[in-house]
Amino acid sequence: MRFNPSLQTVIRFVLPAGLGVLLVACSGGESRPNPGASTNAGGSGSCETSRGNPTPNLLANAGFEQGREPWITLAPESGFQISTAQAHSGGSSALLQMRDPAEASGAKVYYLVQEITPKEMPELICGYYRVENWVKGSRHQYVQAVAIAFAPSNFPNQEAGGFPNYQIRFLLAGTDSPPFAIENGKFVFVTREEPVQGQWVPFELRLRDSFQELWGAAPEGFEKLRLLFEVRWDNKVAGAGPAQADAYYDDLYTGDG
Numbered sequence: 001m002r003f004n005p006s007l008q009t010v011i012r013f014v015l016p017a018g019l020g021v022l023l024v025a026c027s028g029g030e031s032r033p034n035p036g037a038s039t040n041a042g043g044s045g046s047c048e049t050s051r052g053n054p055t056p057n058l059l060a061n062a063g064f065e066q067g068r069e070p071w072i073t074l075a076p077e078s079g080f081q082i083s084t085a086q087a088h089s090g091g092s093s094a095l096l097q098m099r100d101p102a103e104a105s106g107a108k109v110y111y112l113v114q115e116i117t118p119k120e121m122p123e124l125i126c127g128y129y130r131v132e133n134w135v136k137g138s139r140h141q142y143v144q145a146v147a148i149a150f151a152p153s154n155f156p157n158q159e160a161g162g163f164p165n166y167q168i169r170f171l172l173a174g175t176d177s178p179p180f181a182i183e184n185g186k187f188v189f190v191t192r193e194e195p196v197q198g199q200w201v202p203f204e205l206r207l208r209d210s211f212q213e214l215w216g217a218a219p220e221g222f223e224k225l226r227l228l229f230e231v232r233w234d235n236k237v238a239g240a241g242p243a244q245a246d247a248y249y250d251d252l253y254t255g256d257g
């Protein structure tokens with residue numbers, strides 16, 4: 001693994017949709033527009049327009065009203081279920097149910113994943129999450145949305161000293177510090193707070209701008225785009241306490257708003 005100096009410079013704070021930018025913090029002392037912010041500068045799209053005047057949603061079954069497909073999990077033991085216990089709209093949502101004992105340690109990810117092959121990087125990822133029964137077993141227990149572009153043609157590949165994929169990791173709630181170092185991923189803080197419980201929380205993530213700002217370009221010519229909606233814990237010490245959560249997602253969207 002090689003050292004990548006750019007990875008230490010991006011710690012950012014983004015507010016939920018509609019609230020704009022509160023704070024930008026970079027170790028280099030720079031002050032730049034926050035790539036995850038939800039302001040609508042430059043005439044770009046927003047989730048509000050997409051919700052009110054539907055434009056193509058690149059996600060299928062985005063409201064979880066047609067069963068599981070084409071959503072997948074990357075780990076059968078920590079996947080999602082379709083739940084009728086809560087729904088932002090319609091009658092169902094996706095539920096990630098974390099029930100891990102105090103003696104669990106290390107890291108565990110609960111996955112709700114869809115892979116798509118758009119020609120260009122979508123401008124936005126939007127949706128709603130809802131957290132209940134939040135019992136924190138690690139400082140780094142959090143809800144997160146991740147976008148992974150595989151083999152973009154305008155980024156260096158492994159032979160060129162680059163990476164097989166490039167990531168933006170949007171920390172939605174639950175952690176106030178980056179959970180780990182990752183050379184091919186950049187973290188964006190949507191909040192640094194604990195998740196609000198018992199209500200649907202909207203999020204609006206400026207995906208294309210985030211790649212542009214944090215990686216220097218929006219990926220082009222990528223093989224696929226993997227979008228992950230997670231609840232997880234990292235750096236858990238055995239005996240620290242149980243890790244529990246019911247994390248629901250509903251009405252997810254990716255596209256240009």
Ligand SMILES: [Ca+2]
Pocket residue numbers: 063064065087088089090091092093250251
């Ligand atoms: Ca639904």
